[in-house]
Amino acid sequence: MFRALVIEDQTLMRLALMNEVQASFEDCSVLGAETLEIAAGELQNNNFDLVVIDPGLPGLDPTSQTDRIAVVDKIVEASPSAIHVVVTGSDNSFEAEEFRQIGAAAYLGKTGLPPGVFSDVLDDISTNGFSLRLSRVAMTKPDYRYSVLTPREQEIIDLMAHRAPGVKRKEIFAAMADRFGIDAGSAERYFKQARAKLMRQGHPLPRGL
Amino acid sequence: MFRALVIEDQTLMRLALMNEVQASFEDCSVLGAETLEIAAGELQNNNFDLVVIDPGLPGLDPTSQTDRIAVVDKIVEASPSAIHVVVTGSDNSFEAEEFRQIGAAAYLGKTGLPPGVFSDVLDDISTNGFSLRLSRVAMTKPDYRYSVLTPREQEIIDLMAHRAPGVKRKEIFAAMADRFGIDAGSAERYFKQARAKLMRQGHPLPRGL
DNA sequence: TTTAATAGGGATGAGACCATCCCGATTTTC
């Protein structure tokens, strides 16, 4: 059974990262640590398969590159058999190389890091030995979330709202079907259901319906 | 129907904040913007009731206090009727006062900002006119997340794992019952079910079972 | 003008989760 540890001080981000890890493994337990002290204690008592680290932790000088390296180095030494993934808000390719040299298997910038990347990152690691994803601004349209929609409905509304011009709806339904292993007709049915809900309740619809 | 906008460049954090807002309102639509440009476009075309802003956006100098103020000021002026909540990773009480003076209704530090705070923040705003929550390190034990558990099971395992010494399980069940409006016996049943699942599958249990 | 795509639904079974009720056995606490 897969065991992971996420070290990140911002609670919402830590929980999000834990969810990302969970989504990548069938059966796993994920621990979350807010501080280095908590993480160190758990690293002593457990063997982890994966450790996710944000080196910008409280109590450290955020501008000190030495501190950032020292944090990751300490974690890597405390869990030599684990895969180490560094996640940071202030990423650059120079630091990525530094972390790679001390044993990190991935370096991810937080900006533009979307849900679902973790499995891709793990694929990168197993094929190339390292995964690098620097922050980049990728979004041109906003995200829309409606509390009245079920998760499935929300997902296909997301996909349809970000549809590139000229792409047919049928193609989106097919992509959805492929992604989630369902029928394209079902995806279409969800979309119709979702749009009807929003219209009934007077919600403003995203451009491109 | 309640309308909100979340401006935050880190995707996972933006989605988490959008979820927080959704959880605070029965029926709402929440838009997420990665950049100021997207946000500005939406502010022109919509009237929002709530705008959540992280002033540390890409393209700006993160060390420039002038930039941070200017960002929030611009958003506030573009949506004068909305409630404005500032969320930042690098928070301090001086900056909080600055934002308060230009019209922000809340100033929240990301570290230690737990799920479920938004309704408390909104309560603060409606009673005191302003809500201030600076970052603080609050955790002494790690979080545990198990993919085999249902949400309800996970929640009560969380509560039980963070139980203070000397507190009886019955009290936790009562707290859970109070928080979610269910029976204390049901909470106990969930706990038993959850623990049995973890034991069957050989998961390492948190201290305090 | 024929074909493909889109709009706008009804109905249904399977499965998951929620919440509750019940039971007996063991351990801890007063």
Added chain:
DNA sequence: GAAAATCGGGATGGTCTCATCCCTATTAAA
């Protein structure tokens, strides 16, 4: 020793989501 707490479940009904099947108009593309 008696009372309270804890352990370890079985069984059930209700609700929601998922995924699929079906149907008829209307609109756009070839």
